[in-house]
Amino acid sequence: MLDEVKVIELKQNVFKKNEVTADKVRDHLKNHKIYMINVMSSPGSGKTTTLVRTIKELQPEIRIGVLECDIDASVDAKTIVSAGARSIQLHTGGMCHMDAEMTQQGLDEMGIEDLDLIFIENIGNLVCPAEFDTGAHINISILSVPEGDDKPAKYPLMYEVSDIILINKIDAKAVFDFDDDKVVKDIHELNPKAKVFFLSSKTGEGFDTWTDWLKETVKEWKL
Amino acid sequence: MLDEVKVIELKQNVFKKNEVTADKVRDHLKNHKIYMINVMSSPGSGKTTTLVRTIKELQPEIRIGVLECDIDASVDAKTIVSAGARSIQLHTGGMCHMDAEMTQQGLDEMGIEDLDLIFIENIGNLVCPAEFDTGAHINISILSVPEGDDKPAKYPLMYEVSDIILINKIDAKAVFDFDDDKVVKDIHELNPKAKVFFLSSKTGEGFDTWTDWLKETVKEWKL
Numbered sequence: 479m480l481d482e483v484k485v486i487e488l489k490q491n492v493f494k495k496n497e498v499t500a501d502k503v504r505d506h507l508k509n510h511k512i513y514m515i516n517v518m519s520s521p522g523s524g525k526t527t528t529l530v531r532t533i534k535e536l537q538p539e540i541r542i543g544v545l546e547c548d549i550d551a552s553v554d555a556k557t558i559v560s561a562g563a564r565s566i567q568l569h570t571g572g573m574c575h576m577d578a579e580m581t582q583q584g585l586d587e588m589g590i591e592d593l594d595l596i597f598i599e600n601i602g603n604l605v606c607p608a609e610f611d612t613g614a615h616i617n618i619s620i621l622s623v624p625e626g627d628d629k630p631a632k633y634p635l636m637y638e639v640s641d642i643i644l645i646n647k648i649d650a651k652a653v654f655d656f657d658d659d660k661v662v663k664d665i666h667e668l669n670p671k672a673k674v675f676f677l678s679s680k681t682g683e684g685f686d687t688w689t690d691w692l693k694e695t696v697k698e699w700k701l
Numbered sequence: 702m703l704d705e706v707k708v709i710e711l712k713q714n715v716f717k718k719n720e721v722t723a724d725k726v727r728d729h730l731k732n733h734k735i736y737m738i739n740v741m742s743s744p745g746s747g748k749t750t751t752l753v754r755t756i757k758e759l760q761p762e763i764r765i766g767v768l769e770c771d772i773d774a775s776v777d778a779k780t781i782v783s784a785g786a787r788s789i790q791l792h793t794g795g796m797c798h799m800d801a802e803m804t805q806q807g808l809d810e811m812g813i814e815d816l817d818l819i820f821i822e823n824i825g826n827l828v829c830p831a832e833f834d835t836g837a838h839i840n841i842s843i844l845s846v847p848e849g850d851d852k853p854a855k856y857p858l859m860y861e862v863s864d865i866i867l868i869n870k871i872d873a874k875a876v877f878d879f880d881d882d883k884v885v886k887d888i889h890e891l892n893p894k895a896k897v898f899f900l901s902s903k904t905g906e907g908f909d910t911w912t913d914w915l916k917e918t919v920k921e922w923k924l
Contacts, residue, residue, distance in 0.1 A: 483778045484789040486810050488803050493794065555706040566707040571716065572832045572858065574797060580711050587709050606829065609795045635795065 496610060500578035503613025507590070513699045514596040516576075516614035518636065520629075521602030523622040524646045526554045528679040529597055530561040535689045536595070537562050540696050543593045545584040547576050547601055554599060564588060575606035578613040595696050604633040608640075615699075616641040623647045623656045630664035637668045642675065644688060649678040719833060723801035726836030730813070736922045737819040739799075739837035741859065743852075744825030746845040747869045749777045751902040752820055753784040758912045759818070760785050763919050766816045768807040770799050770824055777822060787811060798829035801836040818919050827856040838922075839864040846870045846879045853887040860891045865898065867911060872901040 507514050519525050526546075533542050542563040546555040547570060555567035566588045568580065576598060590596065598614055600607040619640040621629050624647060630637045637643065643665055645658070658676065665672050673691070677684035730737050742748050749769075756765050765786040769778040770793060778790035789811045791803065799821060813819065821837055823830040842863040844852050847870060853860045860866065866888055868881070881899065888895050896914070900907035 483775065483782055484810060485775050485778075485792060486789060486807060487792045487794060488796070488806060552706065552708050555708075559706055566709060569708060569710045571710060573711070574829050574832075583711060584709060587707060606797050609797075 493609075496577050496579070499582060500611035500613040503578050503582050503585070504615060507585075507596070507613075507615070510590065511700050512590055512593055512596060513696050514598065514614040516598045516600055516607075516612045516617045517620065518600045518604075518607045518617065518640070519602060519620035519622075520604050520625060523602070523620045523625065524679050525599050525602070525620055526557055528620060528644060528646060529563075529599060530557060531679050531682065531685060532597075532689060532692065533558070533561045533563045535685070536693065536696075540594045540693065541592055542595045542597070543588055543590065544597045544599060545576075545581065545588060546599050547580075547584075549573075549601065564593065570601060574601055574603050575610050576600050576612050577610045581612045581614075594700070595692075604629065604636050608633070608636040608638075618642045618644060620644045620646050621661070623650050623654050626654075627657045627661040627664075630661060630668060634668050637665050637672065640669065640672060642673045642688075642691075645674060645676045646679055648676050649681045649683060716832075716834075719800050719802070722805060723834035723836040726801050726805050726808070727838060730808075730819070730836075730838070733813065734923050735813055735816055735819060736919050737821065737837040739821045739823055739830075739835045739840045740843065741823045741827075741830045741840065741863070742825060742843035742845075743827050743848060746825075746843045746848065747902050748822050748825070748843055749780055751843060751867060751869060752786075752822060753780060754902050754905065754908060755820075755912060755915070756781070756784045756786045758908070759916065759919075763817045763916065764815055765818045765820070766811055766813065767820045767822060768799075768804065768811060769822050770803075770807075772796075772824065787816065793824060797824055797826050798833050799823050799835050800833045804835045804837075817923070818915075827852065827859050831856070831859040831862050841865045841867060843867045843869050844884070846873050846877050849877075850880045850884040850887075853884060853891060857891050860888050860895065863892065863895060865896045865911075865914075868897060868899045869902055871899050872904045872906060 544558045544565040547568045552567045555565040558565040568584045617640045662674050675688045767781045767788040770791045775790045778788040781788035791807045840863045885897050898911045
């Protein structure tokens with residue numbers, strides 16, 4: 479009798495709807511030659527600081543918009559607008575992640591005309607955001623040195639779905655035990671194709687490895 | 702310019718859909734005189750143990766079904782079936798909470814005929830499940846003594862949405878610093894109407910305060 483317990487996989491049903499919307503969002507942007515990047519991390523890893531420095535290095539050649547997603551605060555969108563990009567603040571009202579429908583709503587409200595590159599700054603959380611396709615063309619996750627090099631082992635899905643991992647706050651390395659080789663090895667075991675960049679969004683150290691890659695990618699996307 | 706940052710409240714849009722489905726589920730069960738309870742807690746607080754003892758005390762007079770929700774394991778539904786209730790296992794495939802549509806799918810698969818009482822054993826998590834109306838008639842959260850008496854202060858939403866809080870594992874009180882008065886006070890500050898029962902699902906101590914209330918409630922529901 480115990481072997482006959484019925485098991486229902488809810489995933490397919492619930493996630494399929496989201497994937498259909500995500501593909502629609504992705505194709506629509508592609509048709510307009512706009513590249514969209516979903517940025518994920520724990521709270522405090524430096525998502526906003528990284529975006530601000532990226533915007534300053536890429537504008538005005540590359541025109542940038544940012545969907546700033548937060549449970550209920552509105553400070554990040556103001557910071558992004560100060561840096562010179564277009565931005566709107568999305569309040570998820572307690573939701574722990576963005577999904578494709580929420581992204582669609584954000585894009586409609588922000589307006590995508592005259593943009594080359596859009597960032598989604600996702601909710602600060604290493605679990606739930608990794609589950610949901612936002613409709614972005616690539617996923618980036620930021621791991622800051624003070625968080626520790628064990629994060630890929632502890633949150634494997636986040637690293638499986640991330641195309642690029644930015645190891646941030648390398649200027650703080652002297653005071654933290656952070657094993658670069660171990661973290662790269664752990665990431666590549668989960669996701670052999672992932673690109674890993676080491677940088678400091680505060681000092682700018684190593685930052686051009688990331689922005690060079692990004693400029694090149696956006697240029698190719700426009701062709 | 703900074704004051705002009707557009708703020709979009711996604712909550713209304715995303716949660717409204719869920720609420721409509723939740724109300725439909727709730728009304729449908731009410732029409733069939735079936736009472737549904739959503740059970741939430743951290744992992745390891747004793748949701749399954751509490752349900753097993755509850756089932757044993759209530760059956761066969763009250764006929765019980767359990768939607769066992771888990772990321773991907775299937776052990777809990779088997780435990781419930783061994784205890785004599787109907788149960789199916791729902792795999793959320795990584796989702797951190799149940800919503801009303803997932804509940805509806807689970808009820809359709811389990812079948813609700815000949816049941817008086819249905820429990821949803823939600824995903825072990827104090828944040829996300831509290832955000833989503835499952836369609837249950839009441840919410841219960843379990844807080845076990847070893848987790849500490851600071852949980853209502855740290856996870857207020859969970860206690861705002863819970864009609865009943867079961868303080869579990871009171872048999873372990875000798876070895877933990879757990880202030881009953883403080884926890885009741887903190888809960889009632891968030892939710893003055895919440896009922897708090899102190900019990901041990903392992904030893905049975907205090908358990909009849911909970912099951913007496915439940916028997917009475919299900920009886921009234923049938924009238």
